[in-house]
Amino acid sequence: MLEYRVEIALWAISGIIPFFMLNIWTKNNLNELINISDVMLSRYFLCAFFVRQFSVVWVVFSFEEDSLMGKVSPYLIQPLNPFFRYFAQHLAEQITRFPFALIIAFFFFIFNPKSLWIPNLSILFLSIVSTFLSFLIQFLIQSIVACLCFWTEKASSIERLLFIPTLFLSGLLAPVVSFPAYVKTWIYLTPFPYLIDFPANLLSGNKTNIIGGLSMQILWIFLLFPLFRKIWSEGTKKYTAMGS
Amino acid sequence: MVQNIIDVRNLSKSFYISSKEPGIKGTIKHFFRRKTKSLKVIKDISFEIKEGEIVGFLGANGAGKTTILKMLCGLIYPSEGSILVSGYLPFRRKENFLKNITLIMGQKQQLIWDLPPIESFYLNASIYDLDKFEAKKRIKKLSEMLEIDEELFIPVRKLSLGQRMKSELLAALIHEPNILFLDEPTLGLDINAQRNLRKFLQKYNKETNATICLTSHYMKDITSLCKRVICVHEGAISYDGKLDLLLKKLSPVKEILIVCRSEEDVIKLENSGFTVKNKIKNEITLKIENNSITSSLKTILNNFDIEDLFINEPPIDEVIGKVLIKKDYDIKFD
Numbered sequence A: 001m002l003e004y005r006v007e008i009a010l011w012a013i014s015g016i017i018p019f020f021m022l023n024i025w026t027k028n029n030l031n032e033l034i035n036i037s038d039v040m041l042s043r044y045f046l047c048a049f050f051v052r053q054f055s056v057v058w059v060v061f062s063f064e065e066d067s068l069m070g071k072v073s074p075y076l077i078q079p080l081n082p083f084f085r086y087f088a089q090h091l092a093e094q095i096t097r098f099p100f101a102l103i104i105a106f107f108f109f110i111f112n113p114k115s116l117w118i119p120n121l122s123i124l125f126l127s128i129v130s131t132f133l134s135f136l137i138q139f140l141i142q143s144i145v146a147c148l149c150f151w152t153e154k155a156s157s158i159e160r161l162l163f164i165p166t167l168f169l170s171g172l173l174a175p176v177v178s179f180p181a182y183v184k185t186w187i188y189l190t191p192f193p194y195l196i197d198f199p200a201n202l203l204s205g206n207k208t209n210i211i212g213g214l215s216m217q218i219l220w221i222f223l224l225f226p227l228f229r230k231i232w233s234e235g236t237k238k239y240t241a242m243g244s
Numbered sequence B: 001m002v003q004n005i006i007d008v009r010n011l012s013k014s015f016y017i018s019s020k021e022p023g024i025k026g027t028i029k030h031f032f033r034r035k036t037k038s039l040k041v042i043k044d045i046s047f048e049i050k051e052g053e054i055v056g057f058l059g060a061n062g063a064g065k066t067t068i069l070k071m072l073c074g075l076i077y078p079s080e081g082s083i084l085v086s087g088y089l090p091f092r093r094k095e096n097f098l099k100n101i102t103l104i105m106g107q108k109q110q111l112i113w114d115l116p117p118i119e120s121f122y123l124n125a126s127i128y129d130l131d132k133f134e135a136k137k138r139i140k141k142l143s144e145m146l147e148i149d150e151e152l153f154i155p156v157r158k159l160s161l162g163q164r165m166k167s168e169l170l171a172a173l174i175h176e177p178n179i180l181f182l183d184e185p186t187l188g189l190d191i192n193a194q195r196n197l198r199k200f201l202q203k204y205n206k207e208t209n210a211t212i213c214l215t216s217h218y219m220k221d222i223t224s225l226c227k228r229v230i231c232v233h234e235g236a237i238s239y240d241g242k243l244d245l246l247l248k249k250l251s252p253v254k255e256i257l258i259v260c261r262s263e264e265d266v267i268k269l270e271n272s273g274f275t276v277k278n279k280i281k282n283e284i285t286l287k288i289e290n291n292s293i294t295s296s297l298k299t300i301l302n303n304f305d306i307e308d309l310f311i312n313e314p315p316i317d318e319v320i321g322k323v324l325i326k327k328d329y330d331i332k333f334d
Helices: A002-014 A017-027 A030-034 A038-053 A059-068 A072-076 A082-111 A121-147 A155-169 A181-187 A197-204 A210-238 B023-032 B065-072 B117-127 B132-146 B161-173 B191-208 B219-225 B243-250 B263-270 B290-303 B316-325
Strands: B004-019 B035-050 B054-058 B080-085 B101-105 B179-183 B211-215 B228-233 B236-242 B253-260 B275-280 B283-289 B306-312
Touching: A017 A030, A017 A038, A038 A082, A038 A121, A038 A197, A059 A072, A059 A082, A059 A121, A059 A155, A072 A082, A072 B101, A082 A121, A121 A155, A121 A197, A121 A210, A197 A210, B004 B065, B004 B211, B035 B065, B035 B080, B035 B211, B035 B236, B054 B065, B054 B219, B054 B316, B065 B080, B065 B179, B065 B211, B101 B161, B117 B132, B117 B161, B132 B161, B132 B191, B161 B191, B179 B191, B191 B211, B191 B219, B211 B219, B219 B316, B228 B243, B228 B316, B236 B243, B243 B316, B253 B263, B253 B290, B263 B275, B263 B283, B283 B290, B290 B306
Parallel strands: B054 B211, B054 B228, B101 B179, B179 B211
Antiparallel strands: B004 B035, B004 B080, B228 B236, B253 B283, B253 B306, B275 B283
C-alpha cells in the first residue's frame, strides 16, 4: 500500500504550479500593477492550488487507453454510461487528495503566516459548489474530446491543444484580472476563467461577481452536456471494439 | 414451442481500414493522401437461435465470429441487415436489454485490477440495481457453483488466470442474464480449469435455461457444450446445424486397427475386400464406413483369429479444420 500513498502525495505535490507563480509574482512585485496586496495574492494562489486539486481531470487519457485496448467493451454493455465510472474515479481520487492538500496548506501558512484567514461559512460553501461546477465543466470538456477517440483514435492530442488556453486563461498562471481590459472581455466569454480564477477569487475573498460567475458555470454545463450526449451517441455507432 | 431469442436477417458489417507503406516516404504519403478501403467482414448472414440453446461459432482467425458476437450484444453497429435479440435492437443498448445479456471475452477483464473481486461484484450489483442482500445471495450461489471462496478477497492482480477467469464469470453473471455471449472463455486456461468452466456453463444453462453463444478454438469446448454449430468462413456462414451431423458428413469412415495372431490372417484380411490404410507385420489398419461398421466387425471377429482391435475416431480438430479452411464447403443438411 506504501506505493499508493506515495503516488497520492506526488499527485498533490504535482499541482503546486500556483506556488511557483506566486513566487514569480511577488519577487517581481507584479501584484502592484494590478492593485492586489501581497497577502491577497498569496491567498489567491493558495486557493488556485486548492481549486486545481479538486477540479483536475484526466478522463481523456483514461478513456483513450481503455478504448484503444478494448477495455471499454465490457462497460459499454452495462446499463450505465462508462463515463460514470471515470466520474466516480475522479471523485474518489479527490477525496484521497484532501489530507495531502491540507498538509501543503499547513506548511504554506507556516511560511506565510500573514496569509492565514478563515473564510466565512457561506463563502466556503459557495466556493465548494463553484469548485465542483468547475470540475464538471472540465470533465464535460474532456469527455467530449475523449469521445473523439471513436473517430481519431488519438484524442489526447486534441486535449493538448486545449491545455494551452486552459493554462493561460484559467487563472492558474495569473489572475485573469491582470489581463488587458479588451482581452478580459473575450476571456470571460469562454469557459476557462470559471475553471480556476472564479472559484479561487471567491474562496480567497477577492472581489468577484458571485451570481454572475456561478451562472456562467451553470450555463457552460448546460451547453456542454447535450453536446457530450450527442457526440457520445454518434461516436458509439463508430465504435469498432478494437483490441478485443 | 420454444421461441427464437435471437433473430438475424441479412446481416453485414464493413470496416474502413487504411494501409500505410513502410518508411518516411510512406508516412508522409499516408499523412497527406491516406488510402482507405471498405472491408466487408460479415457478408449477408441470417440465422435464428432458440431460447436455452448453446450454439458454437466456429471459424478460423479473422473469419468474423467475434464480430458477429459483438453485433449481437450491441457493442458494434451493423452496416446492413437486422438483428433482434430478446425482442430488442442490440445497438440501441436499452437498459432492459443490457440487463438481460452478458459478454465475456477471454483475457479481457472488467474486474478492478487493484481491488479484490468482491468489490467489483458489489459494484456490478449496484449497476444492475441489485440490493445488498440479493447481491450477497447471488455471490454466494455463484461462488459455490464456480468453487471460489478465499479468492474473492484477494486483489485481482494477485490471482492466477484461472481464478481470475472464474471471478470474471461471476462478475458477468451476477445479474443472472438470459443470454451469454462468450468469446474464447477458456483461452489460456489449463485443462482442469477449462473442464471446470465447461461444467459450470452446462450447469448454468441447465438451471437457468440461458441461451449461450460461444466462440472457441478449443474443440473440447464446442463438443462438450454445443449441440449446434455455426461455421463462419470469410464472413459468411458455411454451415449451420447439428455438430454430430457435421462430423458424420465430414468423416464418413472410421479407422480400425486389427492386431492378428499371425501374418497369414493379415494377408487374408487384405484380400477380403476391405479398404486397407496400412499394414505392418501382424497389424493392419482398415477404413470402414460408419454405416457398415457393426456388420464389418461381426465378419472380422467370426472369420479371423484376432488378438486385439482398436476403433479410432478421426481427431475432431482435424475434421473441423476442414470446414475452417475450405471456402463454400458443400455441407447441406435438411
